[in-house]
Amino acid sequence: MKKTRLLQVTTMVIIGLFLISWMVPQDQKKPGPWEIPSKYKKMENPYKDDASLNKVGKMLYAKHCKSCHGSKGLGDGPKAKQLETFPGDFSTAEFQEHPEGVLWYMTYIGRDEMPSFEKKITDEEDQWAVVNYMRTFAK
């Protein structure tokens, strides 16, 4: 009798574990549309095509952005999995179509899990260097 009871419990535990194994953690949310104030949409990049800033942009991206956005901007950095919202794929045409000022706003003002970097990258030239570097991720 005891053996039958033990068998029943064991069977139920195994079935339970089997069912749980089909459950997966909730997927990351897809990022929703940004509300960008109009002045940023018209903002121009004074350092566009400034090749002297290539290295600066790469270094700053590696220090401040890579841990979430990944080395190629695919949103696959080591900290990306901890975020509730997918940090975005910078290589897509959809992302690259954003005007310069919009990229600047998204990068330096931020929202929700994307922190503001205005106080971490304070120099305007450096800020645009990172925007320029993000342009190099285009497929």
Add this chain to the structure above:
Amino acid sequence: MKKFIIVLISVVFAVSSAYSQEEEKKKDKPVRSPFGSGILIDNQTCEIPTAKTLEMLIQHRFGKMDNGIKDIWGIYSPGANIRIGFNYSILDNLIIGYGLTGRKMQSDFQIKWNILQQTRKNTIPVALTLYGNMAIDGRDKENEGIWGMNYKFSNRLSYFGQIIVGRKFTDWLSIQLTSSYTHYNLVDSTSDHDKIGIGINGRARLSAQSSLIFQYDVPLKIKNISEQHDFINPSKPNFAFGLEISTSTHAFQIYITTADGILPQEIYMFNRNDWTKGFSNLMFGFTITRLWSF
């Protein structure tokens, strides 16, 4: 005559205003992050976070490495020392801080001021920084072995002041030279109240985030300020080298060092470990910093 003076003042003002605008355009900017953090092992750097930034630091020393595998080169050793500190940038070039250190139960107040920042076009070729602190020894006042028969609060105090001259030579190499003055209100009969020291430290960048770091600080044996006839057991130079990983808001340094003190005055005045004697006088240490901007 009056009209002439008014016209003259107006012209001078207009010219100086135009000139200052032109100057503003040509303004040479400070070099980009010469160091990964405001601290480099035991030394201060010319780096100060932007105004309204809070920095938390944890500095740790394990025990000496002389027991080898028995205590995992000092990691299990009871001789550890630790400091937790908080700094706040009041201005872009001025930071104040407070910290607590385990050994001697010290609490310290500190201030650092960047007088000059090195600029990109070499208009200012070096960074010039002043650092000072005051530490309070918090051990029990009833302990006559430390304070003697006549306890006075002022005997708990020690001071440290330093001038730091630094230069970022290339994108990957930054070096600093330091000169410092240490004063203790109370020392035992075999030590001096005052000590002058010099030092060199720097970092060699390996990538955007990681760098090799080193320091070498030498307490000088100056007869004029010494109370000893002979330097029988003087404080020893402090040598350390390690690796720094610096990210957006963190810096992590792991190193091998000579000094088991953490506050600079403790190191310059009381370090008796000699790095030339190998493992028996060296220990592992690490420093972690975290920044919050407001």
